[in-house]
Amino acid sequence: MRFFALALVLFTALAQAPKPLLVGGEVGQALYPGGRGVAYGEVRLIARGLGLALWQGEGQVALGLGSRYKAFPLVENEAQAAARGAGWKRGQEIFVPLRPLSEALGLVYRAQEGILLQLPWARLLGVERRPGQILLRFSREVNALVEGNGVLFLLAQGEGAGLSQEAQGLRLTLETPPTRLYYPGGGQVILEWNPLTRPRPTVLLDPGHGGKDPGISVGGILEKDLTLDLARRVAARLPEARLSRQGDETVPIEARLRLAQAASVVVSLHVTQGSAVNLYLPKARSTPLAQNAEALLASAPAEQAALLKVYAGDPRRLAEALEKAFSALGIVLARAEGPYALTDIPGAGVLLEIGVERLKTLEARNQVAEAIAQAIRTYLGE
Structure with a gap:
């Protein structure tokens, strides 16, 4: 029994030891932070070996291939990084x-004596030349570099x-x-001169x-x-703003979400008892x-x-920006996790x-409306 226990310990230790890592034509080591059996590789080696785009911002790192991106929060504690599946800063x-x-x-991942990370070569499927534009289609997402002409x-x-x-x-x-190069997805790359x-x-x-949903009643x-009045006051200060409803009408959540899909900023306004101001x-x-x-946005x-x-956007x-604007009024905003519908909004939705x-x-309503409008202007113009 002691022999099997010792063998298990040795096997586990060997499984967590650094292993050779082959990334394209680059050679490095795969590490196992925290001894959790999760293989990690150094981002610059991965980006160099596979031609991936690399961004690093405050507290985050991201790698990209065409229209695909994968971002990781950065953690210095190796055990926490492995437990969360986060990036590890050493x-x-x-x-x-x-x-x-x-x-x-969509990379190829193989783990044997070492770890192999590969990106199969992409095949050019077609080229469409239009006035001021060239569209190229590949068998997978690719990255492109403008070099000279x-x-x-x-x-x-x-x-x-x-x-x-x-x-x-x-x-x-x-x-x-x-003048522009972008990736609309589906292995496409578009070059434009217009x-x-x-x-x-x-x-x-x-x-x-x-409409049929009055919300709470106070006095x-x-x-x-109240929410419609406040929204109108904010919109009067933001020429680019529009409202999800113009009057006392019932607007289903599905309709509100459809409108939110095309918005850069979404602020859903509600009222509660007392004097607290909550931000979800x-x-x-x-x-x-x-x-x-x-x-x-952290690095662009x-x-x-x-x-x-x-x-x-980034909520x-x-x-x-909202916290700063309201603090000028002597109001502290309490943050909390918002309703699930906010997760489906691509813009900055709160x-x-x-x-x-x-x-x-x-006067109080105008002050609150100005604070909201100022925060939106700050966010969009920072």
């Missing part, structure tokens, strides 16, 4: 769990006019470099309740009337774009961040619940 190096990364980006599609192969095969991938030689009309962010103010005043944020994000927006240049906020940044005592007078 000094100046950052390690991420290999299997979740492989599943998210050409574009290199990493780990891709194919044939066609202006295309040449290189060791790193497929190069497309052009007369002039594209002037870009920058889309403007949209703000959806969602006055809670309405004969209904919540549905989503526990998680359900769409891939929303899941990666927080990591991308100001111009790119402004463009990203049109389509996806925490909006919450910080629910703001305001104590009726804060809305008793016309």
